[in-house]
Each structure stands twice: as C-alpha cells, then as structure tokens.
Amino acid sequence: MAQNELPGGDCSPGPGEIMVIGLGPGREEEMTPRARQALARAEVIVGYRTYIDLIASLVAGREVVVTGMTGEVARCREAVARAAAGARVAVISSGDPGVYGMAGLILEVLAGHPRGKEIAVSIIPGVTAATAAAATLGAPLMHDFAVISLSDRLTPWEVIARRLELAAAADFVLVLYNPRSHGRPDHLRRARDIVLQYRQPSTPVGVVRNAGREGEEAWIRDLATFLELPVDMVSTVIIGNSQTRVLDGRLVTPRGYRL
C-alpha cells in the first residue's frame, strides 16, 4: 500500500497478490471462513458472472471484473496484470478452484509473466461439486472414484471415452462434471453406453442439479433410465460401482465393513 501513497512520477508500485478462491457449492454456509476472509481482503474481484452473482453481498463496494464463461484466458491475464500493478486480486471459482477451476490457468499465466515470480499467490480450496453432490445423494464416494469431465472443448472425445472405459473396467465410482450442454447433447448417452459394457443396467446413478446451492434438485435412478432426467451443465452425475446400492432412498457405496 505504501507505494501507492507516494507522489506520482516514475515510481512503479510493488507487485500485489492473487488469491484463487473456491466458493464451495454456492450457499454461504458452505463457504469456508478462509475463503470469506480472502474475499474481504480483495481490492479487485475477477470471475465468471454466475459465480459473482452467488456472492454479490460479499463483494459489494469492490471493483468487479466480469468475463463470459469461455473468457478464461482473458480473465486470468487481467487478474495477473492487475496484481502485477499492485492490486490484491481475488479470482473466484465455484466449488474448488483446483478442480476444473481457475487455479491451474492462473499459475500458467503467472509463470509466463515477467513479474510472475514476485506476485504472491494462494489457492484456497473449497467444497467441490463431487462431494457436495455425494452428500445430497447419500454416500456414493466411500470407495475409490474417478472424476471425469465430459466437455470436449479442451480434451478430445477419444481421450474422454478411453478414460470412461478404463475407469468403468476398474470398477471406480464415476463422477461426471460438465455432463451435458447444447454443444454436446449426445455425450452423456455415449458415456452411458461405454459404462454399460462393464456394469449392469440396474447400477444406481445419482444426479444432482445445483448441488449445494439455491434450486438444488436430486434424483436416484439407474444406468438404464437416468438419461430421462433433465441433466444439464449445472448437474453432477455419479454412477455407482458394482457394490453401490440404494438404502432407504439414499445412494451408498459400502467400504466393506462387516455389519
């Protein structure tokens, strides 16, 4: 701060700070105090519109830099430029910023910036969609699981399909992020068909829309029928392994304790 108070001239400010913050699923009661404190300290908040809206009351009075969902690179460059100019910048992701969030891209952009090494950076974890959705459904992630994004915007479908196939063969519980969008209406059916080569049609499947935030909806179906559900980009899909069952309306993957 002291540098900014010096009278003008050639004085360039010392580098600032970037805090990459996981907001958690969306409800304020599931955001960690560490994330909340970091937001309170920030001078500039950078994020996708939907996430900014989740925390509107917490960012009041500060400068907000909003970009569209596909403007990730521009958003990170802006955040790094602002930090290099001396600001304390919060970059926000829903869930955990290290799971398909902004943490990696920020570190990549920092590594390519001439003042990147001088900028303090902290990554503040949050409750990720996989475990928020699991908690709503019951306890489907009690055994080994694989997290796979069905988005082929940055990953060839062949890579995604191979991961689905090997993870299904290995009997991992599967957590699918970005399961369906207008640009890829058919990915979820293709994923289902791959998994059906290895699992029974009766394998339980849970779907949660808006996990842990306003408007949350959850369903439990099976591999044969879950495609009927209104799965979209704000949904998380959890496909059980060979041991997963439905107990009193909840999805449970036993760890193997003898009862």
Added chain:
Amino acid sequence: MAQNELPGGDCSPGPGEIMVIGLGPGREEEMTPRARQALARAEVIVGYRTYIDLIASLVAGREVVVTGMTGEVARCREAVARAAAGARVAVISSGDPGVYGMAGLILEVLAGHPRGKEIAVSIIPGVTAATAAAATLGAPLMHDFAVISLSDRLTPWEVIARRLELAAAADFVLVLYNPRSHGRPDHLRRARDIVLQYRQPSTPVGVVRNAGREGEEAWIRDLATFLELPVDMVSTVIIGNSQTRVLDGRLVTPRGYRL
C-alpha cells in the same frame, strides 16, 4: 427435548438426529459455517480421538464418545443407538465424511436399525484431503483424476492394483489416500512400480503431510525419487499425468488452454 422432561414411566422418547460432519482438513478457518453450526447444535459428539482433538474448543461442554481408529462399526452403532434414544448426535470425520469417512457406514447401520427410518440424517460435506493437498502443491487436479486408497484392510490388494494399473493407463492424475502405514510399508513402492509401467520416471509427484492442518509439510519430486520422502498415514500423494509439470515450484496439470 420435551419428551425428556416428561416424568418417567413407559414413555419412550422420539427419535433424534444424526449429523455426519466433515471438519475439512483441520484448520478452523477451513471448516464450513454449516459444519460449525451443526457441531454447536449437537448434544453428543462421536469420533476418532485425533479428529476430536482437532476441534476440542468447539465441543467443550458436550458429551464426547471416542473410539479407536479401527472401531468404526462400534462408533456408528453407538451413534445410531443414541439418536434412536432421542439425542442430536454429531458424527465427525476429517476432510469430507463421504470420502473414506463415516457417512456410508452410518447409512448402512441406519438401514439395519428398527428405528432407522425415523431418524433424521444429514451429511455435511467438507474440504477433502485431495483438494486441500492439491491447493498446497499448486493445481495438479485441473484435469480428470482418480482417488484410490492404498489400504487393504477392507479391499483386496488385487483390486487396488488393478485400479492403479487401469487409472495409470488412462492417464488420470492419481490421488493416493492412506499411502503408507506400519501394516503395509511396501504398498507405496508397489503402487509406484505399477504406475511406472505407464509413465515416465520424470513424472512429477507431490506429497503433502497434514494437508491444511498444523504441521503441514509439502514436497514435489518425481516418480523415480519420491519414495525417499517421509510418506505416512497422514500424507496425501498426488501423481501427475502425462501433462503435469512443475512451474515456478508448483505442480500444475494444464487443462489445455492455448496461451
């Protein structure tokens, strides 16, 4: 509460409630307000000693039921019995209770209890060790990942080995829970050898001890050398995929954005 205040006789109290609470990695600033509020509402706290100690100041004045690390079934039966008798019971896990925690076993015990359906249950997610460790290391979980426990207490080693092999072949980033203990000093080397069939010896590996809690330590090495590190039961091991690299001392798995 009213039932308990009635004079004795045959009156049996109405069923209580079970809250399965994720404490997060350990620091109070990373426990969600929802978890904290649930702890505050509980009349009885059930958990493993180490986890109770993490939150000693938050459970003062309430009854605490402590069992050893391997007493999971007894702990869950006690929690359910107490709830069936009318108490508001908190069952605590570090991290997220749905990831190798107590959530699944509680639901299994409830399903087998004559009053199980009458007991209200809520599962309160927390920041899990995988993402707490990832945040400390950088951003290794930006792409698809698999979470695998190396404990063979409840799972045959052959199942674990097959999952390691297929997940390695599928180029998942790997997150290893329970990586080493006195009972299985050699599992981590065997896991490493399986992964080495599919990945370069130079593949980056991160290890975090006590992620997100007092005494946290972190290292970045590679597949060839990480076994030298003091990995133990309170460590989380993250093995990079073919794209993971070390940038300015941080572990990063790029999602594939063009910079």
